[in-house]
Amino acid sequence: MQIAVVGLGRMGGNIVRRLERNGHTCVVYDKNSKAVDDLVSTGSTAASSIEDIAKHLTDRPRAVWVMLPAGQITQSTVETLGGLLESGDIIIDGGNSYYKDDIKRAKVLAEKGIHYVDVGTSGGVWGLDRGYCMMIGGDKVAVDHLDPIFKTLAPGRGDIPRTRNRENIPDHRAEEGYIHAGPVGSGHFVKMVHNGIEYGLMQAYAEGFDILKGKNSSDLKDDERYDLNLTDIAEVWRRGSVVSSWLLDLTASALAGSPNLEHFSGNVADSGEGRWTIEAAIEEAVPANVLSTALYTRFRSRQNHTFGEKILSAMRFGFGGHVELGESATSSPKDYKAAE
Numbered sequence: 297m298q299i300a301v302v303g304l305g306r307m308g309g310n311i312v313r314r315l316e317r318n319g320h321t322c323v324v325y326d327k328n329s330k331a332v333d334d335l336v337s338t339g340s341t342a343a344s345s346i347e348d349i350a351k352h353l354t355d356r357p358r359a360v361w362v363m364l365p366a367g368q369i370t371q372s373t374v375e376t377l378g379g380l381l382e383s384g385d386i387i388i389d390g391g392n393s394y395y396k397d398d399i400k401r402a403k404v405l406a407e408k409g410i411h412y413v414d415v416g417t418s419g420g421v422w423g424l425d426r427g428y429c430m431m432i433g434g435d436k437v438a439v440d441h442l443d444p445i446f447k448t449l450a451p452g453r454g455d456i457p458r459t460r461n462r463e464n465i466p467d468h469r470a471e472e473g474y475i476h477a478g479p480v481g482s483g484h485f486v487k488m489v490h491n492g493i494e495y496g497l498m499q500a501y502a503e504g505f506d507i508l509k510g511k512n513s514s515d516l517k518d519d520e521r522y523d524l525n526l527t528d529i530a531e532v533w534r535r536g537s538v539v540s541s542w543l544l545d546l547t548a549s550a551l552a553g554s555p556n557l558e559h560f561s562g563n564v565a566d567s568g569e570g571r572w573t574i575e576a577a578i579e580e581a582v583p584a585n586v587l588s589t590a591l592y593t594r595f596r597s598r599q600n601h602t603f604g605e606k607i608l609s610a611m612r613f614g615f616g617g618h619v620e621l622g623e624s625a626t627s628s629p630k631d632y633k634a635a636e
């Protein structure tokens with residue numbers, strides 16, 4: 297199948313590579329010409345501008361996957377594409393957009409008959425080889441049309457044992473690693489909550505390792521002090537323990553590389569989804585104690601840093617390639633919403 301991809305950063309470039317490795321053809325565009333050239337050298341077709349994309353897409357309906365940071369850049373790209381595409385064509389936002397922005401965009405595009413599909417895409421810098429877990433929102437016609445793309449990008453069943461009692465569930469897409477969550481916005485809503493949970497899980501590990509490290513504090517009684525080997529504790533917990541997980545794998549790897557995590561500032565940034573999860577919890581009057589605390593701890597981390605916050609930084613670097621160099625790494629929530 298033919299598809300265009302706009303935004304060839306950490307995720308977009310690898311999405312193109314995974315698609316092309318599996319027989320799809322891609323038209324690619326990015327402001328960074330090196331990112332475009334790298335992909336052209338392996339078979340992609342370059343578009344010289346967003347306007348140029350539509351000309352290179354020969355299949356009908358045309359499909360354009362936007363993989364850019366949430367906020368104004370995604371908004372303006374979707375608007376430009378909306379002006380260029382025609383009825384029946386499909387715009388996919390695979391970034392981490394705010395779901396209420398999706399709903400607004402879809403309404404505007406629907407006036408021209410253009411479909412808008414929101415895809416919460418999890419897999420970070422590892423997705424090229426492991427595949428991407430996708431949470432998809434949009435109308436059925438468009439989502440079904442894109443199924444070959446989703447099937448290729450998804451991890452597939454792999455060697456994960458089948459969940460008991462799923463035998464009678466006819467839709468197997470969840471087992472392949474993607475779901476059609478519901479109408480437009482629902483894909484990004486599910487991904488938003490996924491990221492809210494991510495904050496909570498990360499914070500739990502961070503606090504646990506901080507307590508382990510603090511057990512050597514000179515404030516404690518001499519016979520109650522332990523100089524624990526955190527690198528080995530992370531490693532042993534990966535093997536058969538109740539708290540094993542991919543986030544723990546990343547933590548173990550970071551600690552094995554540098555037990556004191558000197559390369560991480562502990563100044564923990566956020567890209568908006570944790571905040572929106574709390575907003576949703578407030579709208580629904582759902583108590584979200586752990587997720588709220590994890591979010592506020594990131595804010596506090598920008599004033600001073602615990603070892604646990606270096607653990608958080610290490611995990612964010614591990615799954616998303618996020619580099620937090622110092623105070624400038626903090627972000628503003630407004631940057632990521634297009635609608636306000």
Ligand SMILES: O=C(CO)[C@H](O)[C@H](O)COP(=O)(O)O
Nearest residue numbers: 418491565566567568569616
């Ligand atoms: O979606 C992701 C992982 O699932 C991205 O890496 C996202 O940037 C993580 O959220 P935050 O930047 O707020 O820590």
